[in-house]
Amino acid sequence: MAKIAFILLCHKDPDAIIAQARSLTEAGDCMAIHFDARAKEADWRRIRTALADNPNVTFARKRIKCGWGAWSLVQATLHAVEAAVETFPRATHFYMLSGDCMAIKSADYAHELLDRDDVDYIESFDYFESDWIKTGMKAERLIYRHYFNERTQKGLFYSAFNLQKKLGLTRAIPADLQIMIGSQWWCLRRRTVEWVLDFTRERRDVMRFFRTTWIPDETFFQTIVRHVVPNHEIRTRTLTFLMFSDYGMPVTFYNDHYDLLLSQDFLFARKISPGATELKSRLGELYLSGRTDFTISNEGKRLYKFLTERGRIGRRFAPRFWETEASLGRERELLIVTSKKWHVAKRLVEQIRQSTSLPCIDYLFNEESTPLPDLGGIQSTLEKRTRHRRALLRMLFDYYGSNRLVICLDPSMLDMIQDFYADRCTCRLLEIDCDFTDDYLLGHARRVGLAGADTPQDTVDLLLPTIRYDVVYESDQIRDANFPLFERIRESADAETNTAPLARFLSIPEPQARALAETDHLFTD
Template sequence: MTRIAFILLCHKDPEAVIAQARGLAASGDAVAVHLDARAPRAAWDRLRAGLKGHPGVALVERRHRCDWGGWSLVAATISALRLALERFPEASHFYLLSGDCVAIKSAAHAHAVLAAEEADWIESVDFFDGGWIRTGIREERLTRWHPFNERARKRLFYASLDLQRRFGPKRRLPPDIRPMIGAQWWCLRRATIIAVLDFLDARPDVRRLFRWSWIPDETLFQTLVRHLVPRDEIRSRSPTFLAFSDYGMPATLHDDHHDMLLAQDALFARKVGLGAGRLRARLRDLWASGRRDFPQGGDGRRLHRYLTGRGRVGRRFAQRAWDSGGTIGAGRDLMLIVAHKRHVAKRLAGSIKHHTGRAVVDYLFDEEEAALPPMGGFERGQAKRSRHPRAVLRVLYDLFGTDRLAICIDPARLDLVGEVLKDRAAVRVLEIVTPIDDAYLHLHAIRTGLAGADAPARELWLPALRRQFDEESHTLAQAGIAAHYRLVDGAPAGDNARALQAFLDCSADAARGIAETPHLFDD
């Protein structure tokens, strides 16, 4: 039988912690609470009074003064784990939470998920090669001593680090330990917790390694679980949903994230903003609800990046100089078929090939799988093709043995339009204008991972997506491309034929045949 012992780390707001602990224990689970020793005495007294006598809740009496990034957070976690092992012998799993976490599934659902697999849920990737750390020091988190806390004593932290860089040798890592890193929030089986604590007791060298490292809560358990548990019993992802800003800081969740959160493949989420009272209220009773019919949503992290990125002003992540290489060359024509509805553009591309024999390539810069001839490795992967787009196009001209090439691109790739306009080739654009309704936006969101099949949180992403489409069309119109033609759904075939004839520089009969392609604009 699955019973979870929650390890609840908190530092403020005793009333919220009392409600959180009681709510989690109401389903028959257990909670071991550690309150930061920096909290006022009145907060500790209120917490003890509010949870006194509750059989499913235990308080860590010998509390630690917790500093972000320091060993104290690990020490507090270990103290709470030892207490939970002793007080709750029936607990099968131990789930680390903070006071900012909220349940986004029911206890019944969580128990079923944990019972379905004999596994530990903890993000654990290679410390040196995993690319997990976004900002700040990296290898030196482990290879230097960190007696000072960077946030509390910044000058001493960096002075100590500078002295070690100048005069001190790097720390030697235990030869049998492969450092790993991942999110702090995990759920581990009882046997795993016992094995980790026993290992720390038996290996003071490993304990010292993490005791004097920086941000050990992201490395100690992640390393030791991988060291002690077979690979096939580890699910290397956190069971708690959390999104990060591009500065590597946890993103804050608000009231309008409710539907998106319930659709994530996670059991809890953090961190909820102080002002998100409606979100907390809606999720407060979910844990004990017994609900099992949760929607399957898209990637919430990707959705968060998309929405925050849409709010930017300027082009902070503009292309670097070394990312553009090669030229298409003078005397060549590049015809860009620009369409939000990719299936319409692909139909048009097929019809152009049929009626004119022109070289036409589908979305080679927008889709991973593109029908391309062998290109010496260029064709393997969208990222590689997008790194040097003009060089890729030059190779295609040579392979097709032509000076005229048509390609399909998504309006979101207006950066590519700007890139080719810098070239000496003659550029023409055919914009396919079609009505975009909510149903199509829904399908587009699913295809790009912004939403799942059940399309949760439509009010969150739908307006932003529609604004994006409108902005892309407006930006294309303002680009000042002289040879800019439009193929319009619902326009007379004659008008569309004239646009196609000018765009393709083909015969009137061929243009008419393309314009009258059966079901060209059908969804």
């Protein structure tokens, strides 16, 4: 059975470190600790004294002062790994942790998972081909030498960088290495760790290179492991659940996140709030519980993204309009039907298709499976359709030989509606205002991945009001935009009331519009 040697890098909160060490080692696992040499000496002595009689705890032979983005973090990790390899010969896996991490599964569950596959778990994406680095320096992290800490010696850091850049003092990346990048929270097999340590002793040139790269804790192990281990023995993922805000800050978990954390497909979570004493207590008990019946819904990241992006529609991170110079044509008319209940819009559009000569297309920018003619590949993916939206619609107008076209869009796509209204063509917009039960909203959350069949009821109860507000907010955004030629039909209105808006939207006689409004089961879920 797997025996884990935890590699703990920490710099504060000695009581939490002591509790963490005792909890994780009580299940038979072990731990090597590196406590930052910058921390208080009294805190260090307290940790050593409290854990001195624990045979499953050891300490890095050498403590060093660590700095964010600096080689010192990697060196501290290597010191702790060396101590663990030497002290715990029966350890089969080495799991990197911080003092802010806690287990979100039991020891039995973790051991079973690690025994299941003979692989290493480490994020390792191609440094140059992946989009892991979103902003800031990329190649510059590697091809220039970084001798100073960017956070504590900002002036020296950028002076040295700019001087090298001005003089063209670049350096080559070791020719036999494919530089990789990823999270520093890995879990490696003993054989892999021993190979990495051997590599560090044999390849002094590589060690010199990484010592002066910037943020090497995101590249060192990720590169070396990929170099010494066959690709099929690597799972390019971390077993530690972590999320980042859109400001690049780690998301912190609190007492009410217990059920959410347990339902994620990870063994540990980072980072737990220092003040979340109830959560820490429950997670500590969980690791020793022997429980293995965890239900994985894995909606955490999608749920967080959904909750934090409310109110930003059309403002931040909106898709770029790649083709603003391309017009659908002044003589053409685009009729947009928008509804959160896609099946209701599709039902109405099908009736329009049957009772008029208008070409109609369902949610072509929302559903990959929407039937479309072959237009040379531009229609093949949602990403292509969205990026080339105006070109796609011009080709559809041409394909159908019509100057009028009906399409469906989700109300969340306000930016796209605004883009089409900015065109020289004539745009008309019909909103279908539906009623929403809690059961329908829960089904919607499951369809879009915000919840799963096994999402805890407490999470569902917190989620439903947010989704309901989101639906209302999207509708309000559309109305507040004051689009010309905007019409609205309501589920709560009778067919007679809905007839006039349909007639105006489609430019058809009222008797024909009334037949559409009287469509059987139009609003039925």
